Structure formats: C-alpha cells, structure tokens
Amino acid sequence: MVQTQLQTSRLLTVAGRFHPPGFIAAVAPLGQGNVNDTHLVSLRGEEGDRRFVLQRLNTTVFTAPRLVMQNLATITAHMDRRLQGLPPGGDRWELPRPIAPRASDDLWLELDGEVWRALSYIEGTIGLEAVTSAAQAQELGRGLGLFHDLLHDLPAAHLADTLEGFHVTPRYLAEHRAVLQRVDPLPDPDGHLAEALAFVRAREDQVDLLEAAARRGDLSPRPIHGDPKIGNLLFDATSGRAVALIDLDTVKPGLLHYDIGDALRSGCNPLGEEAAAPEQVRFDLDLAAALLQGYLGAAGASLTAADRHWIPTAARLISFELGLRFLTDHLAGDVYFRTSQRGHNLHRARVQFSLCASIEAQLPELTALVQRLS
Numbered sequence: 001m002v003q004t005q006l007q008t009s010r011l012l013t014v015a016g017r018f019h020p021p022g023f024i025a026a027v028a029p030l031g032q033g034n035v036n037d038t039h040l041v042s043l044r045g046e047e048g049d050r051r052f053v054l055q056r057l058n059t060t061v062f063t064a065p066r067l068v069m070q071n072l073a074t075i076t077a078h079m080d081r082r083l084q085g086l087p088p089g090g091d092r093w094e095l096p097r098p099i100a101p102r103a104s105d106d107l108w109l110e111l112d113g114e115v116w117r118a119l120s121y122i123e124g125t126i127g128l129e130a131v132t133s134a135a136q137a138q139e140l141g142r143g144l145g146l147f148h149d150l151l152h153d154l155p156a157a158h159l160a161d162t163l164e165g166f167h168v169t170p171r172y173l174a175e176h177r178a179v180l181q182r183v184d185p186l187p188d189p190d191g192h193l194a195e196a197l198a199f200v201r202a203r204e205d206q207v208d209l210l211e212a213a214a215r216r217g218d219l220s221p222r223p224i225h226g227d228p229k230i231g232n233l234l235f236d237a238t239s240g241r242a243v244a245l246i247d248l249d250t251v252k253p254g255l256l257h258y259d260i261g262d263a264l265r266s267g268c269n270p271l272g273e274e275a276a277a278p279e280q281v282r283f284d285l286d287l288a289a290a291l292l293q294g295y296l297g298a299a300g301a302s303l304t305a306a307d308r309h310w311i312p313t314a315a316r317l318i319s320f321e322l323g324l325r326f327l328t329d330h331l332a333g334d335v336y337f338r339t340s341q342r343g344h345n346l347h348r349a350r351v352q353f354s355l356c357a358s359i360e361a362q363l364p365e366l367t368a369l370v371q372r373l374s
C-alpha cells in the first residue's frame with residue numbers, strides 16, 4: 001500500500017493526538033489486514049527506539065468501538081492476573097496494550113467521523129503470512145491454546161458481543177442467498193463463479209453443524225479470539241516461539257471451535273490465503289498434527305470430550321465459511337473485505353474452497369489424528 005502525501009500528513013496529525021508530535025518520526029503501513037487500516041508509528045529523539053501501532057477502526061464492521069475497547073481491557077486484566085499467578089521463568093507471553101489519546105478519558109479517538117486507536121508494538125518479534133514448517137504450526141497451536149487456557153475461567157458473559165453473528169455459518173449462508181436474490185448475474189468468462197456457487201449449494205446442509213451442537217448444549221460459549229490466523233501470531237525473533245496473538249477486535253463470546261477451525265484453515269495451508277493457484281491449495285495433515293499437538297498441550301485440560309469431537313468439523317466448516325464470506329462479498333461488489341482488484345474476493349473464495357475440499361477428502365485421517373492426540 002503506497003501512502004499519498006495527503007494520507008501521510010493526516011496520519012502524522014492523528015499520531016500526534018496520541019504522542020507529542022515533535023517526537024514522531026514516521027508512520028508506515030503495517031500488516032495485511034482486510035478490514036481495519038493499520039500503521040506503525042516510529043518515534044525520534046530520546047524515544048527513537050520506541051514504536052507504536054496506530055489503527056483506524058472500520059466502523060461499518062465494528063459499530064461499537066467502546067465495547068471493542070472494553071473487551072480488550074477485560075481480557076488484558078484477566079490474562080495479567082492469570083500470568084502473575086504462574087511460576088516465574090515460564091514462557092514469554094505478551095499482549096498489545098491500548099495507549100490512550102493525549103488529554104482524553106477514552107481509549108480511542110474520534111476525529112472527523114473516524115475512530116482511531118493506538119496500541120503498544122511488541123518488539124523483537126516477527127510475523128508470517130503462511131506456515132511453512134511444523135515448528136511454526138505447533139507454535140500457532142500453542143499460542144492459541146495458551147490464549148484459550150488463560151481465559152478459560154473468564155465467564156463468556158463478561159464480554160460484550162461486538163460482532164453479532166460472527167462465525168455463525170448459517171447466517172452467512174442466509175446473507176449469501178439474499179445477495180444472490182438481489183444482484184444481477186455477474187460475468188463469468190472462465191466458469192469459476194459458477195463452480196464456486198455449486199460448491200456452496202452442495203454443502204448447504206452442513207452449515208448448521210456447530211450451531212446445532214451448541215443448541216443441544218454439547219458446546220458452550222467461551223471467550224474467543226475470533227481471528228487466530230497465522231498473520232495474527234507474533235513469534236519471538238530469536239527463539240521462534242509464539243509470544244502474542246494480536247488483532248484483538250474480534251474477542252467476544254463464541255465457540256472455541258471458531259478459533260480452532262480458523263487456526264487450522266490458516267495454519268495448515270502452506271500456500272496461504274492469497275495463493276496464486278487456488279487449485280493447488282491443500283490441507284497439510286502433518287502441519288495439522290503439529291498445530292493440534294501445540295494446541296492440546298496448552299489448552300487440552302479445559303476441553304471436554306465433545307469439544308475434541310467437533311474439531312475436524314470446525315476445520316472444514318470455518319474454511320468453507322470464509323470462502324462463502326469472500327464469495328458473497330464478490331457478489332455484493334466488494335463491500336466488506338479490502339481488495340486489490342475486481343475478482344480478488346472470488347479468487348480468495350476459490351482458495352478456501354480448495355482447502356475445504358482437501359479437508360473433506362482427509363476427514364477420516366483428521367478425525368483419527370484428533371483421537372490419537374486426545
């Protein structure tokens with residue numbers, strides 16, 4: 001993303017509302033977020049070794065910034081209490097901390113109709129856009145497991161539901177049908193769109209599996225991260241160990257399986273979400289073994305037998321769901337996810353559907369794997 005001069009000057013102005021402007025050296029784009037705009041602010045002078053993250057919240061998606069920040073404060077306080085109770089010398093685990101705007105009682109800034117916030121930058125870390133080794137997959141699993149374990153004794157009802165219906169797959173199917181009704185047929189020169197629509201139609205009866213398990217009481221709401229993809233995990237730059245799960249906007253009550261499924265779909269696809277050739281995308285069972293070993297090692301103690309039972313379904317369903325969300329956004333004219341050209345969302349949908357088909361083909365092996373690790 002290239003910043004124009006106007007954008008740079010606007011970003012410097014906003015950064016100056018969080019930190020004395022004289023000390024701000026530069027603001028540069030950070031990460032590959034599809035929804036919010038994220039930047040890294042570097043400081044100069046005596047503070048030259050310090051940086052912070054500056055984010056413009058997408059308020060079409062996050063309509064209640066106050067509740068998003070409240071959830072962040074709730075889980076940070078809870079995790080801090082839990083971490084203080086652990087024996088010293090354990091693993092490094094950190095959280096992005098909100099930085100209040102100058103002269104403000106709130107943790108965010110409203111400026112010209114936009115909502116901005118600042119967060120601490122976790123130094124000495126690196127991020128990845130795709131997993132290429134079993135060690136990385138294991139760390140993604142361990143990081144998510146630690147996150148779940150540190151929050152397992154926080155009642156889900158203490159968190160606000162900031163994104164109603166998030167990861168409720170039947171809701172995305174309903175939206176998909178509504179958009180199909182509303183829009184004119186799109187050009188489909190290579191047949192990719194028809195293929196994607198047929199992929200969805202063939203799986204309509206599967207979308208309710210996790211929600212039905214929740215309605216029966218097999219699964220219960222817990223605090224979730226909501227978006228534990230590989231890009232949201234920070235690795236210690238020296239040891240390669242997981243040190244933080246960032247991007248905490250989607251923290252809310254939900255099913256652990258939304259998170260486990262999301263980590264599996266992201267962490268076991270070595271070609272990544274933006275793979276150039278969707279038909280080559282595969283779900284890598286060896287990476288799944290490493291990821292689940294890391295996850296169950298850290299969070300296994302707080303899981304029920306039913307929790308374990310639904311893990312393979314979650315991997316399949318969350319990859320399907322993300323593909324469905326991308327496809328619906330393509331049909332709707334790219335109104336939700338940031339895109340770089342027309343057709344980008346359809347391409348992303350094909351990547352997820354290829355992944356989903358690969359999971360379906362390996363479902364017996366994935367099920368046996370979960371049983372073996374339990």
Ligand code: GN1
Pocket residue numbers: 032033034035036061226227229247250273322
């Ligand atoms: C979005 O904006 P980002 O990249 O953190 C999306 C997730 C998707 C993800 C796919 C609030 O996350 O649900 O899994 O894209 N976030 C929201 O990359 O919809």
Ligand code: MG
Pocket residue numbers: 227247249250
């Ligand atoms: Mg996110």
